[in-house]
Amino acid sequence: MPPLVELEDIYKIYYMGDSEVHALDGISLKIEKGEFVAIIGKSGSGKSTCMNIIGCLDVATKGTYRLNGKNISNYTDDELAEVRNKMLGFIFQQYNLLPKLTLLENVALPLLYAGVSDSEQKERALRSLDRVGLKDKAKNFPSQLSGGQQQRASIARALAGNPSVILADEPTGALDSKTGREVMQFLQELHREGNTIVLITHDNSIAAQAQRVVRITDGKIVYDGPAEGDEIVSKQDKAGDA
Amino acid sequence: MGFGKCFKMAISTIWASKVRSFLTMLGIIIGIAAVIILVSLMGGLTQQLTDMFAEIGTNTIQVSITPRNGKKVEPDEMYKFAEENKGLINDVSPDIPVSGTVKAGTENEKGKAEGVSERFLNIKILNVEQGRFIQYSDIVNKSNICVIGTYQEQKFFGKGSALGKKLKINGTPLTVVGVLEEKEDSASGSGDDVIYIPYTTAIRLNGNGIVSIYGVNAVDEDHVEEATSVIKQFLNKKIGDDDYYQVISMKEMIDQMSTMMNSMQTVLVCIAGISLLVGGIGIMNIMLVSVTERTREIGIRKSLGAKQKNIMMQFVIEAGTVSCIGGVIGIIFGALVAVAAGKLLLDATIAPSVTSIIVAFSVSVAIGIGFGYLPAKKAAQLNPIDALRYD
Ligand SMILES: Nc1ncnc2c1ncn2[C@@H]1O[C@H](COP(=O)(O)OP(=O)(O)O)[C@@H](O)[C@H]1O
Numbered sequence: 001m002p003p004l005v006e007l008e009d010i011y012k013i014y015y016m017g018d019s020e021v022h023a024l025d026g027i028s029l030k031i032e033k034g035e036f037v038a039i040i041g042k043s044g045s046g047k048s049t050c051m052n053i054i055g056c057l058d059v060a061t062k063g064t065y066r067l068n069g070k071n072i073s074n075y076t077d078d079e080l081a082e083v084r085n086k087m088l089g090f091i092f093q094q095y096n097l098l099p100k101l102t103l104l105e106n107v108a109l110p111l112l113y114a115g116v117s118d119s120e121q122k123e124r125a126l127r128s129l130d131r132v133g134l135k136d137k138a139k140n141f142p143s144q145l146s147g148g149q150q151q152r153a154s155i156a157r158a159l160a161g162n163p164s165v166i167l168a169d170e171p172t173g174a175l176d177s178k179t180g181r182e183v184m185q186f187l188q189e190l191h192r193e194g195n196t197i198v199l200i201t202h203d204n205s206i207a208a209q210a211q212r213v214v215r216i217t218d219g220k221i222v223y224d225g226p227a228e229g230d231e232i233v234s235k236q237d238k239a240g241d242a
Numbered sequence: 243m244g245f246g247k248c249f250k251m252a253i254s255t256i257w258a259s260k261v262r263s264f265l266t267m268l269g270i271i272i273g274i275a276a277v278i279i280l281v282s283l284m285g286g287l288t289q290q291l292t293d294m295f296a297e298i299g300t301n302t303i304q305v306s307i308t309p310r311n312g313k314k315v316e317p318d319e320m321y322k323f324a325e326e327n328k329g330l331i332n333d334v335s336p337d338i339p340v341s342g343t344v345k346a347g348t349e350n351e352k353g354k355a356e357g358v359s360e361r362f363l364n365i366k367i368l369n370v371e372q373g374r375f376i377q378y379s380d381i382v383n384k385s386n387i388c389v390i391g392t393y394q395e396q397k398f399f400g401k402g403s404a405l406g407k408k409l410k411i412n413g414t415p416l417t418v419v420g421v422l423e424e425k426e427d428s429a430s431g432s433g434d435d436v437i438y439i440p441y442t443t444a445i446r447l448n449g450n451g452i453v454s455i456y457g458v459n460a461v462d463e464d465h466v467e468e469a470t471s472v473i474k475q476f477l478n479k480k481i482g483d484d485d486y487y488q489v490i491s492m493k494e495m496i497d498q499m500s501t502m503m504n505s506m507q508t509v510l511v512c513i514a515g516i517s518l519l520v521g522g523i524g525i526m527n528i529m530l531v532s533v534t535e536r537t538r539e540i541g542i543r544k545s546l547g548a549k550q551k552n553i554m555m556q557f558v559i560e561a562g563t564v565s566c567i568g569g570v571i572g573i574i575f576g577a578l579v580a581v582a583a584g585k586l587l588l589d590a591t592i593a594p595s596v597t598s599i600i601v602a603f604s605v606s607v608a609i610g611i612g613f614g615y616l617p618a619k620k621a622a623q624l625n626p627i628d629a630l631r632y633d
């Protein structure tokens with residue numbers, strides 16, 4: 001079976017006037033089904049760019065991207081939309097819920113675009129909200145919830161479409177440490193249930209909770225292996241234990 | 243994603259910013275209302291004028307002759323001609339205008355009398371309510387008599403007390419021998435503002451010895467054209483040069499008037515159309531602003547799998563709905579104003595035509611979709627990651 005995500009020599013180059021910014025500078029990465037991978041690096045190292053390419057929100061300047069064995073490097077805008085809809089679930093740092101829709105409507109959005117019937121949308125969205133413990137808030141608007149609740153709602157939305165990969169870009173970045181821990185516990189639970197999770201973070205203690213760590217510096221992968229193997233992360237881990 | 247869902251979404255978005263939506267609609271409201279008002283009023287006016295002409299009689303043909311070198315047409319010759327063309331012409335009567343001052347007692351005003359023969363009753367339907375109409379003997383005797391409408395009756399004499407009284411036209415006293423039945427509302431300038439006198443008396447009052455205008459009544463509307471051409475042939479024989487006579491039928495005049503009114507309406511509607519165009523541009527402008535403001539929303543929707551056509555449909559339907567609501571408000575507003583203005587200006591009950599309402603509605607929907615298309619396309623083609631990053 002092919003790896004779920006396979007990046008092969010991916011470049012993302014921004015042209016700013018005369019100078020080139022290599023946000024990704026030849027990245028190759030394989031992620032298997034059921035893995036919990038943390039992509040870690042300093043601010044500006046290229047983590048988000050990497051996630052956007054894995055999430056089909058952006059296209060690489062150069063290189064090949066195979067998702068579930070299919071080369072999607074040359075997909076059109078609409079084809080990529082379909083891939084995002086069917087295979088990917090996003091959790092953003094700023095939650096990105098639509099303020100004028102209720103939680104139920106927000107969570108149902110991926111199903112709406114998948115062409116699922118109204119009644120099924122409602123049922124599945126409710127089930128998804130139930131999973132994150134927000135079933136009773138289904139009729140509320142995002143602004144009526146705390147940050148942690150909003151992030152949970154956005155997780156419910158990511159889960160609603162039953163994606164193959166869950167992509168989380170700094171999901172705890174806007175939360176206090178306690179709520180952040182709760183979100184992390186939830187992600188680990190999802191991992192135990194067999195979901196594939198790619199987590200972006202600059203926080204070593206958070207990366208330590210993943211199974212595998214990919215460290216990016218200046219658009220290049222400098223470490224790829226178990227969390228314990230990364231020098232800095234492993235220290236963090238110990239600091240966390242102490 | 244279905245149409246109904248998009249529509250519901252559009253309604254809630256529009257409702258969320260009521261004031262702005264209303265201002266966006268204003269151009270469409272004004273444009274549509276203007277079109278409805280103009281079309282309704284012009285329709286009412288045309289109807290009124292047509293009715294007026296129809297009252298004169300759509301079978302009527304007016305013959306004007308400019309006499310020269312003693313070439314003229316005597317009433318007897320006209321009667322004979324009418325007699326010979328019985329299949330086409332019902333009857334003919336001189337119809338000579340006399341204008342000047344009309345006076346009775348201390349009341350006086352500028353006015354107009356028509357010198358006609360006893361046959362005029364065959365040309366125009368007139369009912370005499372009191373007294374009698376002009377008779378053959380009045381013509382022969384050049385009698386100083388007149389038959390008046392209820393306007394003159396009420397203005398100069400008071401209701402029911404005109405018979406036998408004297409009415410002076412340009413100083414010549416004429417005895418009122420008949421009062422006609424009220425046709426309209428006895429107002430000045432209406433069908434009740436008329437004075438008929440014997441045409442021989444009219445010739446005397448005008449100070450020349452010739453009959454220059456005849457009213458001819460064709461047997462029916464379908465024979466008006468044929469009768470007109472027969473009259474022309476006859477006059478050509480009598481007068482020769484067709485520069486010196488004119489034969490015009492009421493039917494022709496109505497047609498001419500309708501053509502004129504139609505082109506006037508077209509011009510006015512075009513002007514109102516400019517307001518619709520401006521309204522459309524307003525919608526486009528607001529939609530472009532809205533797309534920019536909602537870039538993040540578009541990014542989120544696209545990240546969740548919205549295709550270009552989904553985004554496109556959302557924005558086009560939103561623009562269409564704004565424009566459509568504006569159109570409906572414009573139609574209601576326009577219809578109310580048209581009815582009120584009809585009452586005040588034309589004193590008539592005006593009903594805006596169903597066609598104009600349907601057309602106005604379709605136009606407003608088309609404007610919304612047409613002018614919403616460009617902003618919607620812009621929204622649909624946004625790159626998801628750029629849209630998501632937008633603040
Ligand atoms: N749209 C863009 N235009 C130009 N440069 C960009 C753009 N997006 C990202 N970059 C640059 O690419 C590099 C990587 O950015 P990013 O992936 O956001 O980093 P991280 O998420 O690790 O903080 C940075 O130097 C950033 O300035």
Ligand SMILES: [Mg+2]
Nearest residue numbers: 044047048049
């Ligand atoms: Mg980042």
